Amino acid sequence: MHRRFISAVHSLNPLYSTLPHPTPSLFSTSSLQSSTPSLPLPVPLRSFLFDPQNPNQIDLICSHLKHSPATSLSPPPLRLGNSDVSKILLRCQSDPLKALDFFNWSKTHLGLRLTTQNYCVVVHILAWAKKSSQAIETLFELVENRELIGPKDDVFQGLLSAGEFGCNFDPSVFGMLIKVYLRLGFVEEGFEAFQRTVGVGLAPDTRTCNTLLNGLSKVGSFELCWEVYDAMERARVLPNSVTFNVLMKVICKSGDAGKAKAFMEDMEEKGFEPDVFTYNTLIAGYCRKGRLEEAFYLFRIIGLRGVEADSVSYRILVHGLCKDGRVKEAHQLFNQMVQLGFGADNFMYELLISGYCEEGRLREAKSLLEEMIQNGLVPSKIGCGVVVDCHIKRGRLLTCLNYIVWLRRVGVPLSAGIYRSLIKALCEENRPNAGKSVFDWMLEDGLEPDLEVYNALVEGFCSCGELEVALVLKNEMTCRGITPNLAIYRDLIYGFCGLRKSTEGERLMREMVECDLMPDNEISMALINGYCEEGNFDEAESLLDYFAKEFQFLDTRCYNVLVKAYCDQGKVERSLELQERVLRLGIIPNAETCKFIIHGLTKRSAE
Incomplete structure (x- = not known):
């Protein structure tokens, strides 16, 4: 109140302008x-x-x-x-x-x-x-x-x-x-x-400066971190252990582990004792650069500096060893950690499991997974997926099926991606029935199949000639709100035409057209060839005309299929009549067309 009164007096009377007034302390x-x-x-x-x-x-x-x-x-x-x-x-x-x-x-x-x-x-x-x-x-x-x-x-x-x-x-x-x-x-x-x-x-307090340093570090603005640190020194803002730990992390992220060591020594000269977080940051920097020997040297001298290593120290080293392909050594270090009373978590188990899988050592990977579950830990979907993918890559599909059965029995949740990968692999190995069993497990677990899963199953059953099952799957996916794509229709049409059921194939073709899916040249080829093999030339000609007029498929190959079929049957005149019609449609005969007609004429004259 006194300050305000003095200021008011000064502003009212110029005579008071020479009087001193107190400067407020901020x-x-x-x-x-x-x-x-x-x-x-x-x-x-x-x-x-x-x-x-x-x-x-x-x-x-x-x-x-x-x-x-x-x-x-x-x-x-x-x-x-x-x-x-x-x-x-x-x-x-x-x-x-x-x-x-x-x-x-x-x-x-x-x-x-x-x-x-x-x-x-x-x-x-x-x-x-x-x-x-x-x-x-x-x-x-x-x-x-x-x-x-x-x-x-x-x-x-x-x-x-x-x-x-x-x-x-x-x-x-x-x-x-x-x-x-x-x-x-x-x-x-x-x-x-x-x-x-x-x-x-003014100078922000140490805690604010640390927050800023951490924010700059996260976005990779390492040079600005050092500008903040220099400004702190000029403004006499005292750093603390958090400040040094953040800057140590900055150095390691920037990839200069040697500078980190020098900075830690400078820390000690200024009276700050590095804690386990500081050492872990430096160890992680060495591991990131593949300098494992230096990382382990630092790990060994932690105790001599009066600092005890923690579970994070072991995790960093286990990760570094696995990344370097030294999974056996990583497993030994993991066992040492467990014996010292440190609890192992999902991350460390799955590091080792992934490492063993990359080396193709499925037995060790599965053994670790069992140990993990026995210790009350639930494997992540990613961890289980790594083991499944490893089985698939090595062609051990039946073993993988048994593995999935065991995981489901012990209550481990599986992702849709795991089921999808296994279904595709089984169908590619011409085992669509086994794939269908996995598909049923997927539904039992409350997971929704997608178009990719149905594509694999339909293709698998079509390849094995089980078209009725494939057709049921196609209808089922429609009921689930999943629209069949061109690949599914193509597989079914190929399959029915191959079994001399071209009429069913044509019905499917017209169904897909109603669903705004345009047939391609391969589908038209399959249908025309199917009708020709069945001797139904009128339907084949009708489809040739339909594809040319409706979809502008002016594919000479489809025309040649029909010409060859006529000539093989000795119906050369009909092939010549067809030639006049297709020319009006815009289909141009080629050298192969002439070869078929000449072959037909030669065959008839020989008779």
Whole structure:
């Protein structure tokens, strides 16, 4: 109050302009640190003078808020402006929750859009009163909706200039702004806010700097991490073990494990003792680069440094060994870890299982899977899929079937992808009935088959001549809402034509046309050839005409099939009559056509 009185006196009387006035301290209760003298914050008297149009109304509202919540306010008879909102907020500074209550009420009841400055004032009020969570949420709302609130406004500048309105200025809001940017994924904006904060003589606290370092590391901005670290040193912001661990991770991610070792030594010189996280980060960096000998050397000296390795240390090394193809050594290290009392998780088991599968050692992989289940762990669908794929690649389909039966019996959930892979493999091996059994298991497990599964089964049964089963599957998928594609119709039409049931094949062709699927040249070839083999030349000619007129299939091969069939039957005249008709359709005979006709004429003259 004394400060405001002095400022008011100075602004009213020029004679007082030479009197010294105190500079407010900004950092007494702040989470920021000052690297240069604090900036004076002018508080002009006009900030405390009410708009002559609304003085009574503002007084009434402030009086009402002292005793009642803002929700009980009726819409004011006079229109309040954004400056009036700020004045009322400033009058409520002694009770920050009252200020926040009025601020939230104003957003929906005053018929105006609150400005960036209104938000910045209430953020400072809340931060000064140590209501950090409410301040951050309000700032979050401002930044997230800045396109609606003030797309051209500078939030940082708004927070910086809020002191001119006479609010309790709290520098911790700049650290909050950095965190809000990072929380929203705006890493570049967070870095820029950090630079500007340091540029005005303020320094975010260590925790904020660590958050920024971690955010920059995640997006791969490694160079900017070091800029932040250098700025911390210039601003005398003391790093902690978290700072060094994040930077150690940055070094390892950038691939310079040698620099990581030097940085760790520099850490120790500055009095920081590396913890297990630091060592694990460095070990992971060595493993990522394939430098396993150095990783194991560091692993062995951890104990000598007074730090105990944890399960993460073992996991990193097991992963590194498996990646390097040294699965047997990885398994030995895994057993050592278990003997020391560290619990093994799904990830480590499945690392070893995957490693053994890549080496084709299915027995060891299945043994580990059994051990895993016995220890109460449920294999992931990905882990089970690795073993199934390994069986399929090595052609051990019957063994794989037994493996699936066992997994289902012990209650391990399987994915649709596992069933799909096995069904396709069985059908390709001409074992569609076994594939159908797996398909039934899939349905029993509540999984929905897709078009790929039906394609494999239909093709498998058609290849084995079991067309009725294939047709049932086609009808079943339609009932499930899955539309058969061209491949399914093609397989069925081929199959029926091959069994001299071309009429059924033609029915399917016309069904697919009704479903807006256009037959291709291969389907037309199969149908015409099927009718010719059955001696039904009229239907063959009719289809040749239909395909040419409806789908512009002017394929000479289909025509030649019919010509050859006529000539083989000694009906050369009919083939010549056909030639005249197909020329009108646009089908051009070729050398093979002439060869068939000459062969037919020669055969007839010989008779």
